[in-house]
Amino acid sequence: KQEVTQIPAALSVPExxxxxxxxxxxxxxxxxxxxxxxxxxxxxxxxxxxxSSQREQTSGRLNASLxxxxxxxxxxxxxxxxxxxxxxxxxxxxxxNAGNMLTFGGGTRLMVKP
Amino acid sequence: xxxxTQTPRYLIKTRGQQVTLSCSPISGHRSVSWYQQxxxxxxxxxxxxxxxxxxxKGNFPGRFSGRQFSNSRSEMxxxxxxxxxxxxxxxxxxxxxxxxxxxxxxxxxxxVV
Numbered sequence: 001k002q003e004v005t006q007i008p009a010a011l012s013v014p015e016x017x018x019x020x021x022x023x024x025x026x027x028x029x030x031x032x033x034x035x036x037x038x039x040x041x042x043x044x045x046x047x048x049x050x051x052s053s054q055r056e057q058t059s060g061r062l063n064a065s066l067x068x069x070x071x072x073x074x075x076x077x078x079x080x081x082x083x084x085x086x087x088x089x090x091x092x093x094x095x096x097n098a099g100n101m102l103t104f105g106g107g108t109r110l111m112v113k114p
Numbered sequence: 115x116x117x118x119t120q121t122p123r124y125l126i127k128t129r130g131q132q133v134t135l136s137c138s139p140i141s142g143h144r145s146v147s148w149y150q151q152x153x154x155x156x157x158x159x160x161x162x163x164x165x166x167x168x169x170x171k172g173n174f175p176g177r178f179s180g181r182q183f184s185n186s187r188s189e190m191x192x193x194x195x196x197x198x199x200x201x202x203x204x205x206x207x208x209x210x211x212x213x214x215x216x217x218x219x220x221x222x223x224x225x226v227v
Contacts, residue, residue: 034216043118043204044218089157091216100145100208101170102216104157 002027002094006105013080014113021075021108023090028071031093034102035064035075038087047088048075080112116140118207118219126225132193135222139186139207146188147216148180151202160203163188192224200226 003026013019023033032051036044048057048064050073056065063076073090087109091102119138127133139146147170148160159172163182180190186207192199202223206216 032214036218041202041223043120043220044206044216046215046217049215091157100147100162100164100206100216101159101172102147102149102157102206103159104149106156 002030002092002103004090004092004103004105006088006090006108008108009106010109010111012111012113015080015082017080017112018076018078019080019110021077021088021090021110023073023075023105025071025073025092025103027094027096028068029095030068031095033064033066033073033090033092035062035073036089036091038089038107040087044089077110080110082112082114085110085112118205118217120203120205120219120222122222123220124223124225126227127195128227129195129197131195132191133195133224134189134191135203135205135224137188137190137205137207137219139188139205140217143207143209143217144186145208146182146186147206147208148188148190149204149206150174151204151221152200157204160190195226197226200224 007022034049035047050066061078087107089107091104121136145164147162162170166182177193182188202221204221206218
């Protein structure tokens with residue numbers, strides 16, 4: 001059974017810092033990994049999707065890497081801003097699923113202080 | 115382009131009642147999935163529908179059910195509500211059967227009193 005872990009569970013940084021969020025998964029047989037952002041009480045906003053054949057994806061100040069063999073992904077946020085404060089979730093779709101089931105990590109709650 | 119629409123946004127029900135939540139996917143998306151989010155358990159998969167057929171089901175009791183219509187709109191139903199069913203219910207839709215990427219709705223906040 002796939003399990004996804006995110007470390008740290010919470011992070012507080014001053015504005016302008018570069019930071020790294022970690023995601024690990026137990027079964028490396030995945031189709032893809034997706035990073036989401038969730039603001040309090042809201043739905044999920046997709047940030048980056050990495051297919052199993054890819055090593056990284058970039059969007060603006062965000063860069064996500066994937067090391068499938070070691071079961072790890074990182075989300076790098078450059079020059080953090082107060083508006084980046086949210087919970088960040090990673091989710092994997094595993095190859096043993098017939099359909100579109102995602103397994104989510106517990107999330108990292110990020111606070112960027114002005 | 116309209117996103118994934120979930121209705122209602124908020125709902126308060128009494129224990130023992132039943133509830134129906136609705137999800138309209140992005141136009142052209144045929145796969146619809148449902149997730150339950152609680153502070154204690156995080157995000158947990160409920161079920162997934164593709165072309166009106168349930169393809170996957172999570173580890174939830176039979177009180178949780180769903181269906182998908184020919185226009186890809188989906189509903190989920192919870193019967194005999196319990197206090198523990200209080201949660202944010204999220205719907206996600208995707209273009210292809212393989213699930214290239216997900217788009218989530220804003221969710222329905224269900225409170226059971």
